[in-house]
Amino acid sequence: MTRIVIDPITRIEGHLAIEVEVDGGKVKDAWTSGTLFRGFEMVLKGRDPRDAYHITQRICGVCPTSHAHAAALCLEDAAGIHAPDMGRLVRNMVEGAQFLHSHILWFYHLAALDFVDVVAALKAEPREQSLKDVQARLKRFVDSGQLGPFANAYWGHPAYKLPAELNLLAVAHYLEALDKQAQASHISAIFGGRMPMTMTTPAGGSVHIPTVDDMANLRPRLLEIKEWVERVYIPDVLAVAPYYLDWAAVGKGPASFLAWGVFDDPSFDGKNRLLPSGIVTDGLTVKEIDEKAVTEDVTHGWYRDGAPVHPSSGVTEPEFTQWDVEKKYTWAKAPRYGDRPMEVGALARMVVAYAKGHPTAKRLIDDTLAALGVAGKPEVLFSVVGRIAARALETKLIADAMVEWSDAILENIKKGKKETFTHYTVPARAQGAGLWEAPRGALGHWNQIEKGRLANYQVITPTCWNISPRDGKGIRGTIEQALIGTPVADPKRPLEILRVAHSFDPCLACTVHVIDPVSNEVYKVKVA
Amino acid sequence: MMDLNLGRERAPLLHGSREPSVIPSLSRRDFLKICGTMAALLGLGASAVPRIAQALEEAAARRPSVIWLNFASDTGCTEALIKASYPNAAQLLLETLSMDYNETIMAAAGEQSEEILREALKRGQYYLIVEGAIPTKKGYGMIARREMIDIGKEFAAKANAVIAVGSCATWGGVPAGDPNPSGLKGVREALGVESINLDLCPVNEGILVATIVDLLLTNRIPALDSSGRPKIFYGQTIHDQCERRAHFEAGRFVERFGSREEELGYCLYKVGCKGPMAYANCSKFRYNDRVSWCIGAGAPCIGCSEPGWVDKFAGFYERLPGVRVPGIGGVEAGADKVGVAAGAATAVGIAAHAIGTGLSGRFKEKAPSKKAGKAPEKGGGSR
Numbered sequence: 001m002t003r004i005v006i007d008p009i010t011r012i013e014g015h016l017a018i019e020v021e022v023d024g025g026k027v028k029d030a031w032t033s034g035t036l037f038r039g040f041e042m043v044l045k046g047r048d049p050r051d052a053y054h055i056t057q058r059i060c061g062v063c064p065t066s067h068a069h070a071a072a073l074c075l076e077d078a079a080g081i082h083a084p085d086m087g088r089l090v091r092n093m094v095e096g097a098q099f100l101h102s103h104i105l106w107f108y109h110l111a112a113l114d115f116v117d118v119v120a121a122l123k124a125e126p127r128e129q130s131l132k133d134v135q136a137r138l139k140r141f142v143d144s145g146q147l148g149p150f151a152n153a154y155w156g157h158p159a160y161k162l163p164a165e166l167n168l169l170a171v172a173h174y175l176e177a178l179d180k181q182a183q184a185s186h187i188s189a190i191f192g193g194r195m196p197m198t199m200t201t202p203a204g205g206s207v208h209i210p211t212v213d214d215m216a217n218l219r220p221r222l223l224e225i226k227e228w229v230e231r232v233y234i235p236d237v238l239a240v241a242p243y244y245l246d247w248a249a250v251g252k253g254p255a256s257f258l259a260w261g262v263f264d265d266p267s268f269d270g271k272n273r274l275l276p277s278g279i280v281t282d283g284l285t286v287k288e289i290d291e292k293a294v295t296e297d298v299t300h301g302w303y304r305d306g307a308p309v310h311p312s313s314g315v316t317e318p319e320f321t322q323w324d325v326e327k328k329y330t331w332a333k334a335p336r337y338g339d340r341p342m343e344v345g346a347l348a349r350m351v352v353a354y355a356k357g358h359p360t361a362k363r364l365i366d367d368t369l370a371a372l373g374v375a376g377k378p379e380v381l382f383s384v385v386g387r388i389a390a391r392a393l394e395t396k397l398i399a400d401a402m403v404e405w406s407d408a409i410l411e412n413i414k415k416g417k418k419e420t421f422t423h424y425t426v427p428a429r430a431q432g433a434g435l436w437e438a439p440r441g442a443l444g445h446w447n448q449i450e451k452g453r454l455a456n457y458q459v460i461t462p463t464c465w466n467i468s469p470r471d472g473k474g475i476r477g478t479i480e481q482a483l484i485g486t487p488v489a490d491p492k493r494p495l496e497i498l499r500v501a502h503s504f505d506p507c508l509a510c511t512v513h514v515i516d517p518v519s520n521e522v523y524k525v526k527v528a
Numbered sequence: 529m530m531d532l533n534l535g536r537e538r539a540p541l542l543h544g545s546r547e548p549s550v551i552p553s554l555s556r557r558d559f560l561k562i563c564g565t566m567a568a569l570l571g572l573g574a575s576a577v578p579r580i581a582q583a584l585e586e587a588a589a590r591r592p593s594v595i596w597l598n599f600a601s602d603t604g605c606t607e608a609l610i611k612a613s614y615p616n617a618a619q620l621l622l623e624t625l626s627m628d629y630n631e632t633i634m635a636a637a638g639e640q641s642e643e644i645l646r647e648a649l650k651r652g653q654y655y656l657i658v659e660g661a662i663p664t665k666k667g668y669g670m671i672a673r674r675e676m677i678d679i680g681k682e683f684a685a686k687a688n689a690v691i692a693v694g695s696c697a698t699w700g701g702v703p704a705g706d707p708n709p710s711g712l713k714g715v716r717e718a719l720g721v722e723s724i725n726l727d728l729c730p731v732n733e734g735i736l737v738a739t740i741v742d743l744l745l746t747n748r749i750p751a752l753d754s755s756g757r758p759k760i761f762y763g764q765t766i767h768d769q770c771e772r773r774a775h776f777e778a779g780r781f782v783e784r785f786g787s788r789e790e791e792l793g794y795c796l797y798k799v800g801c802k803g804p805m806a807y808a809n810c811s812k813f814r815y816n817d818r819v820s821w822c823i824g825a826g827a828p829c830i831g832c833s834e835p836g837w838v839d840k841f842a843g844f845y846e847r848l849p850g851v852r853v854p855g856i857g858g859v860e861a862g863a864d865k866v867g868v869a870a871g872a873a874t875a876v877g878i879a880a881h882a883i884g885t886g887l888s889g890r891f892k893e894k895a896p897s898k899k900a901g902k903a904p905e906k907g908g909g910s911r
Contacts, residue, residue: 039710493640
């Protein structure tokens, strides 16, 4: 038995530590720890409900627009309004561009280095001039002895399997993707003013009124990214996957999936979103969501103990004691859906869409399974490989939809249908829910308004689900379960642990939250 | 929607018959263009272009070490950094500087990343960039089982220069808003060092890059205001540099979002813009390849350039008190509370150069807090 602690886990957002117990070259047990507490919900209390749009964005600088839109939907739910069609389209574009940005960044800059040996790319013998150039730049870089962000990594580890040529191609695309992820964010900024931290889509719709100029600026950027996703990102995933097919059997986790759904259609019904809401458990059995089935447990978090309850009625107080994996070992809580830990993220969204018979998701997934030689076996998606594939396919699905939304915006401009904002009065007393998705998965905001001010505000972020610790019954969290069975060739260089952790794209800044112990009155939350 | 065409796309890549798509190395022409843009952003004339080119080339030859520590943050400033265009992220992080430690992008993890830190500390001679606030309560922020504040102090002591990026690192930021549950503080207060404070939430990527280029060019700490911000970027209000200023002067305002007035780009003061009290050059640098900025896109400024903005400017859609509004013939309600009278002949009741005069501090004391008008609480604050 060997205990391995990886602290910090890098190439994620925020502060995560993982401890595993390895026996016979495989992980036997695992603990995930969030190591930073910020307490946003306490900061929100007492404020103007409209300000939550700006404040909650600072929960996460990687997915600020998702918090922005969950907050906007939450207040709109409380006020009983919807954005006009143009407002809806602007939001979808700002959010969609963020998904493109986030998935490209995740694949090339955060996750790829677990599968691509940068130094081994020097051994390639490329025929193409452009790859020779990249290799020469890489050689100069390595020869300088200053490897910067590539220093002291697990290069040469036996778990790296790519041929040298593919390593080199991936390094070239790492550089190129630095430009693409920025381009995608620039699209968000054209409508949103800046990115990160979007400015224009608070409750009511959009304060920005799209113009033909915007579209002239935006369209070439969007089409360029869309083509690049089709010609580079997806082919790269399919080129790399055959060398790592054994990772289709690693990292399964609880195999229960939750999606609140994202990208509204004109009905504003979560079931009709581009990526619909739903729950998938027990294979591919799909059900509609029941938000009231959510509870949070604090047995193993640094909070004063209490029974697991719905987030709107929990009594919780931060209380750092000591780091002890047998007792308390994280600032994260343990959310459960009907007692189950759930996986959220691109895989969850794509699996829910697939199980619901979403035609585009189904075609994309079936084509991919066929290309990988596992046609008709969607269960192989419940793995590290599945998460990588799901993000790539979702990127394409969203890029295609964005072209359609941008067409719709242009059409609206032409027809003079420019209404972007629904006016409303902040209710004196109300409550609302904003259920949405960040790139990393299901995101829920809940507010309670008293005397026109926020009496309570609750957030359950995607990574809350994924890096959950054990609950009071001892059931492990999602990543903890996924880690079990992971091979570890060299305990001093636990590359394989990073592969599983990164496959969830953890975002820790989002994760840690708190319910104010003073005012948490029980209230019923409406389902959006 | 288009089919994937998996077979057609996959084969050429594997067999190398299609010229892969990669970014070519920077041409001399493009490099000089970047230097030209940078000169303009630093307020320097064309004669500075060769000096900037030389400084960047010298930097590229030795690649100065950067240690980027991420504390109580949301990584928004790292996200801002990688949106940079002049130079872009690859040119800056891989070819000009040696980004030796940044947890968000570095390949190494755990023991191997800790080793990089230990070596950097031994070696010294690095620029320290801090993103995120510093928790002062024990256990509220840890990396490798150490308190963030201890790591920060250790690394600040040996740095060539310390740059605090974004609101969190300069004064605590949004999570330090009332009641500041983790006892967050900024770099100057928590670590006791004279940081270069790059306020805004997140940092403007142009300001961050220009500050680094300026350091490479002059090897000196730039002139700072009383909040530690480089005067060159934070010396004037957003209002004074705003492209909608003429509408303000003419009394043309947006009264309702989504209105005809909004479409015409009128002034956003009446829908909550904090530009008259916010000191930064957002309108000049803009954001994201300079495609837009907050007011440019029709959003009222939330004042995120100012220490304490999250409480000071709470009620982001409420009208800023103390601004004399043209066309209305008077000062808006609340002016008396602020007690600032404009000396200038302009209609604005806020002095243009409050920085260094203590005016900002006075405003901070007297501005209505977010608690004003707040529903009564049973205990407040907690803990």
